[in-house]
Amino acid sequence: MKRFTRLAAASLAASALAAAAALPAQAQTARAAATSGTGTAGLKAAQTLTTSRIDGRLETLRALSMVVNNATHLSTADRSTLGSLINSDISGLTSLRSKVAAESTVAAVRADATAMVDDYRVYMLVVPKVHLTNVFDIESAAATALQKVHDKLATRVAAAPGGGTSAEKSQLADMQAQIQAAQQADANRVATLLGIQPSPNADAIHSALSPLAGDAKDARKALAQARDDAKKIRAALK
Incomplete structure (x- = not known):
């Protein structure tokens, strides 16, 4: 039974570390610039911030993929379902990242940032x-x-x-x-x-x-x- 306890603890630690590592330090600086900036500078700041936030989520998803692949007691069906979810989110967020880079207005980037949260809920869900x-x-x-x-x-x-x-x-x-x-x-x-x-x-x-x-x-x-x-x-x- 100690083996089961160690496995549960290892899974929790891996998930927690992945989530903690997902938010780059520069995001706070970019957030301030994106909120207050206008014109080209404001657009660039908004894109930098949103891209950073997407990258954090992508890193978390990749870490979660490793957790799923290495989990000893996951059923075949659960492993498949989680793997499909993670891969789908990685694909969707990667596409969203490219969309952010191509936006021409701050409002569009902010809409992308909303979609990044509401459509995926990587950290919360x-x-x-x-x-x-x-x-x-x-x-x-x-x-x-x-x-x-x-x-x-x-x-x-x-x-x-x-x-x-x-x-x-x-x-x-x-x-x-x-x-x-x-x-x-x-x-x-x-x-x-x-x-x-x-x-x-x-x-x-x-x-x-x-x-x-x-x-x-x-x-x-x-x-x-x-x-x-x-x-x-x-x-x-x-």
């Missing part, structure tokens, strides 16, 4: 999609592994004198309940998560993601309790 999908798949694998452990322990307890102690039976029952709670918390969550679409409504996206993150946390807690039950049963059977 794609990063959580990759991270949470990986977490849900890791938890699913952990639940499957723990179920096998439970079944083996149940066989050992049943073979013990008297069919096992009341404490062992209680711990087995709790272990099964915790495994089922984790499976229920994770059930169909990936499909719901991957179905969330980018939009101008940031609050709606946050509201859709928040309960899913809570479900993942609940499942993790249940799996930890099931693991603790297994340790106690093993110790009692020695």
